[in-house]
Amino acid sequence: MLNIDTSSNMPVATQRGPPSSFDTLMAAAETKQQQAERRGGIHLYDEAIALFQQAVDGASGSATPDEVQNATILLAEALQNKCELFLKLWESEGQRQGVDPLGILGEYTAEHEAAVFAQAREMLRASVMRYKSSGASVSEGDQGLSRLRVDALVNLGNTLSLCATVCVDPAEIDGMLVEAVACYDQALLVEDDATTRNNKGDTLIAYAEFLAEHGRADDAERAFEAALLAYDRGVQLSDSQKGDNLPMLLLDYGSAFLSLAEFCFKARHDAKRALGLLTEAEKRLTCSESFGRGYSGVHNALGEVYLLIGEISGDVGALDAASEAFRRALQVQRTDVDGLVGTAETAVEKAKRAASTAEAAQLYAKAADAYRAAFASNTFRGTLREKSNTLYNYACCLSAMGATGATSAIDEAKRIIGSLLAKGLLTEEEVGADADLTSIKVLFHT
Numbered sequence: 356m357l358n359i360d361t362s363s364n365m366p367v368a369t370q371r372g373p374p375s376s377f378d379t380l381m382a383a384a385e386t387k388q389q390q391a392e393r394r395g396g397i398h399l400y401d402e403a404i405a406l407f408q409q410a411v412d413g414a415s416g417s418a419t420p421d422e423v424q425n426a427t428i429l430l431a432e433a434l435q436n437k438c439e440l441f442l443k444l445w446e447s448e449g450q451r452q453g454v455d456p457l458g459i460l461g462e463y464t465a466e467h468e469a470a471v472f473a474q475a476r477e478m479l480r481a482s483v484m485r486y487k488s489s490g491a492s493v494s495e496g497d498q499g500l501s502r503l504r505v506d507a508l509v510n511l512g513n514t515l516s517l518c519a520t521v522c523v524d525p526a527e528i529d530g531m532l533v534e535a536v537a538c539y540d541q542a543l544l545v546e547d548d549a550t551t552r553n554n555k556g557d558t559l560i561a562y563a564e565f566l567a568e569h570g571r572a573d574d575a576e577r578a579f580e581a582a583l584l585a586y587d588r589g590v591q592l593s594d595s596q597k598g599d600n601l602p603m604l605l606l607d608y609g610s611a612f613l614s615l616a617e618f619c620f621k622a623r624h625d626a627k628r629a630l631g632l633l634t635e636a637e638k639r640l641t642c643s644e645s646f647g648r649g650y651s652g653v654h655n656a657l658g659e660v661y662l663l664i665g666e667i668s669g670d671v672g673a674l675d676a677a678s679e680a681f682r683r684a685l686q687v688q689r690t691d692v693d694g695l696v697g698t699a700e701t702a703v704e705k706a707k708r709a710a711s712t713a714e715a716a717q718l719y720a721k722a723a724d725a726y727r728a729a730f731a732s733n734t735f736r737g738t739l740r741e742k743s744n745t746l747y748n749y750a751c752c753l754s755a756m757g758a759t760g761a762t763s764a765i766d767e768a769k770r771i772i773g774s775l776l777a778k779g780l781l782t783e784e785e786v787g788a789d790a791d792l793t794s795i796k797v798l799f800h801t
Contacts, residue, residue: 356513356554377417380410381426388433397444400437407433424489428507431485435514438478442521445471446736456730456749457774459742465779468739472521479518486511505542509551512538516558525569532562549599552589553607556582560614572622579615586611602646606653609639613660626667633667636660654684655693662701671708677701692736695729696745698722703752712759719756723764726752743780746771751791758793768795 384406391399407430414423445468448461490502503511515535519528539555542548559582566575586608593599616632619625640657658680665673678701684694699722706718726749729735735742750771757765772795775781786792 356516356557377410377414377422377426380406380413381422381429384410384426384433385429388429388436391433391440392436395440397437397440400433400440403433404430404437424504427485427489428504428510431482431489431507431514432510434478434482434485435510435517438475438482439517441478442471442475443736446738456727456746457771459730459735459746460739460774460778463739465739469523472523475521476518479514479521482514483511483518486514503541505545508538508542509554512536512542512558513554516554516561519561519565525565528565529562532558532565536562547588547592549589549592549594549597549604552585552592553604556585556589556607556611559585560611563618564614567618567622575618575622576615579611579618582611583608583615602643602648602650602653605639605643606650606656609636609643609660610656612636612639613656613663616660616663620663620667629667630664633660633664649687651684651687651691651694654680654687655691655697658684658694658697658701662697662704665701666704669708671705674701674705674708678705688734690728690732690734692729692732692734695725695732699725699729699752700748703748703755706755716756716759716761719752719759719764720761722752723749723756739778739780743775743778746775747781750775750795751789754792754795757795765795768792 384403387399387403387406390396391403407426410418410426411423411430414426418426448463486503486507489504489507512535515531515538519531519535522528522531535558536555539551539558542551543555559578563575563578563582566572566578586604590601590604590608593601593604595601612632613636616629616636619632620629637657637660640653640660643653644657658677661673661677661680664670665677678698681694681697681701684691685698688694702718702722702725706715706722709715709718726745729745730749737745750768753764753768753771757768772781772786772792776783776786786795
């Protein structure tokens, strides 16, 4: 999600005397903030946060209400940016890319990640509190959304959306995502903006997926549909002179159709509707790709569309199109993780439809090679759950490969699954219920 640049919303300077301690603190804080953004140092964000806090605490009598509001928003933004960097560093911390695929997990367990997410929640809640309190700087006693500046509303929505990703309480996640959408809606009442529409769409997709995961299919579908409306309006409003990125807006719009198609196929079991939605996704992603910006993300999204078409319809031509789309992504960056994983998943899908055991064995071997290349990439990022899911799919590939006669693949699958079980990232019940792990189930007595 994109934050609104607060620099363009700073109040016009009023005629005042010599620089006050507030001015000095703000200048020092903004310098530290800029250094943190350039260098990516947590300690620099800490220094900026401390300076912004000092400026806000000591502003009485030396700053106007608008200046205090701006300082409070910048403090909130610094807390938000620090947390984003903190989580980014965590995603790669302890990884040992190389020959062993398990190196992407490092030495960490689910308990380690839970502690990291708890720290992130603390930072983000502090940011949310500062964004909300900025409204009281210009209107005493009222901290409602209507009192917040547009940039603060959008950034508050972004922060709430991010906080929802590190929360564990479903009720809290639900409330944060609903409030985030309310922030965007309030901002849109003041300024109908493509970026804000797009951010609203992103949050509605996250909310829809959350609702679907918790068995609220009808509510999920409504959220998906609302997201499509938000993206559509964002595309209509796109203006390159304002800095809007139409290819990226189209990428997000097309990806939203893909998400709804997956929901319709897997949750609604409506293959016909899913295929129709995938056609709409393809149209928007092809349009995005036509801009020729050399961004691997759009090629990968198209690959996912064709892969799902192939999975639903059994169309080998669609699977070939998926392979080609992922190949284009890897031409942009040969170590692109999504391109490599997509290549692996497509090869597995083709192997399931292979005309002979020999052909299937070749395709499973190709998939395993692509998975290993992804694990070796220094761009592999994600939560432990995301990493473990990819490792799990790799193990399923190896299990199927073992069924074609490659006994060493079974040993590797057993090692991967055993490690995921030991780290608490998988249960024996899940292993026992998955037909893709048939060749190794007996090894875990399930």
